[in-house]
Amino acid sequence: ETRPEVFAHNLETVPRIFKRIRPAFRYERSLDVISQARAFGLITKSNLILGMGETREEVTQALxxxxxxxxxxxxxTQYLRPTPKHHPVERWVKPNEFVELSAEANEIGFAGVMSGPLVRSSYRAGxxxxxxxxxxxxx
Structure with missing residues (x-):
């Protein structure tokens, strides 16, 4: 039987702006995809991208x-607008907020956390x- 070492499904943002940022997806369905992968015994991974209009409280709830x-x-990580046609950057997250969110995610119980303005989804995957x-x- 072959299977992935890690199943990644990136949530990317919070419920309030989810439909605007990811119009083809649903927040609850994304969480369900992660739940199903975990139930299958896979190590699961996701990503949150900040700076698109979310509040700190919403980020905590998403975690x-x-x-x-x-x-x-x-x-x-920090949202970086790929083209002028994409959603604008609404704020640049300060480095200390990434440090705080890393500590918060660890307290919540994640097995591994990478948090920073230039962290990408596969950053330090190993x-x-x-x-x-x-x-x-x-x-």
């Missing part, structure tokens, strides 16, 4: 939602995967 859905690994394996071995 709680992801963890409750069974997400093991999380990356948190390190995060190892952290998830170690956490599962200790459960």
């Amino acid at each position: 709680v939602d992801l963890h409750a859905a069974g997400c093991d690994l999380i990356t948190i 390190r995060l995967y190892k952290q998830a394996q170690e956490k599962r071995a200790n459960i």
